[in-house]
Amino acid sequence: MGIQPSHAGRGFEAENGKILTQTVIFTFNSRPFTGYRGEILAAALRRGGIVALGVSAVDGTPRGAFCLMGSCQECLVLVGGVPRNACRAVVDDGLCVTSIAPLGGGS
Numbered sequence: 001m002g003i004q005p006s007h008a009g010r011g012f013e014a015e016n017g018k019i020l021t022q023t024v025i026f027t028f029n030s031r032p033f034t035g036y037r038g039e040i041l042a043a044a045l046r047r048g049g050i051v052a053l054g055v056s057a058v059d060g061t062p063r064g065a066f067c068l069m070g071s072c073q074e075c076l077v078l079v080g081g082v083p084r085n086a087c088r089a090v091v092d093d094g095l096c097v098t099s100i101a102p103l104g105g106g107s
């Protein structure tokens with residue numbers, strides 16, 4: 001599913017077999033992260049150590065990618081100010097991603 005790890009240090013292999021090699025810088029809650037242009041945002045954040053993308057409006061518990069196919073809405077974030085599912089958005093240079101519900105403690 002999505003993008004699979006490829007040979008170490010040589011990029012990621014997309015499901016269409018294309019190797020993504022161009023690294024880009026994007027931000028999540030003002031923290032810089034490195035990803036591959038065209039990489040699924042949720043995967044790039046996960047690789048960067050980010051699991052919680054926001055918090056539940058009901059009980060404040062951390063929420064993150066669950067289904068990875070656009071169904072559960074647990075990965076909803078703001079990408080350039082527009083609500084998007086992190087499992088359906090792709091990384092690009094300068095992308096500005098923020099949690100919809102602020103995370104405590106800067107995670």
Ligand code: FES
Nearest residue numbers: 066068070073087
């Ligand atoms: S992980 Fe379920 S919609 Fe993105």
